[in-house]
Amino acid sequence: MAMAWGQGELFAKASKQEIQRTKFLLDKYTDMLSLMRDFEQFEQDLQQVGIDGETARRIDQTDLHADKTVNATILIEKQRWVYKKYDFYTHQLERAQRLIKDEDARNAVDYRYIQGYSRKETILFFRRALSDSTIKRKIDEGLESVANTLKLIGFFEQDDAEF
Template sequence: MMIAEKKTEAARILGEQLELFPSINESDIERTLFLLDKFVYMKMLVKDFEEHEQDLYQTDIEGETARRLSEEDTHADKTSNAIIFHQKRKWIYNEYKIAIRSIERAHRLIIDEDMRKAVHFRYLEGHKFMIALKFTYMSKSTFQRKLNAGVASITDTLKLMGILGREWKY
């Protein structure tokens, strides 16, 4: 009877204790896979924005991009719309930079070299599964296992960094 009471007390204490490192769930893994699938695109967009920011802004002002921000606008204030459009583009650029840096940091923190290679070729370089498999010289099942473990490791790190709590709707 005393043992059962002690287990209950221990369970109660564990239930009230805050997690130092929050555990990941299926939703976290789905968010990580979303970010990993978009990684190459985000990286290209960031590079393009850095190289052509002034050209994009000038095109917004002179072109028809900023004519109306939405179809519901009754009139168009092209100059202010161009500024709003450019600020939104810059905000997305900054969000993508945060995501890219966080994913790269989480990737570097993977301890197992094979896991790191699997994630690198599949997601950071953006190769299809079978092509990434050829780069690693692993069997298909080993590659899948290493890839899954690598994604779990990145998910864990991104959750600790607070990246998975952010809204990524673009």
């Protein structure tokens, strides 16, 4: 695996773009979990709807004639691929979140992103123990720590290679 950080650097530091990508993924974390649970519960139903319904009639609007069964198979394979990507993303995000050293930052990221509360709800939850500005700073520090861990384990290189 080729490392993308400077020579002689023991720990990787995520770029602004990688931090933004991490924030985007953390913002989508609860949505990914919901869609994964739904797919796990209703995979058979999704396959049948694909075959019976109009979703698979034409995947590409330029098709003059479409084979509904083939398109339904393509559709379910795409859904499985998305499920696998979401599974990979959520496991890597959970792993990186658990490795945050600062307990306050780890708890703030957990409450904000992993549990899915808004920034305002997170600030209100931690208000007794910390000031508003400290909570915001802890969320940002935790976000940066997650991005740095993802960079260190090669997440961004794999993510870039697939897209």
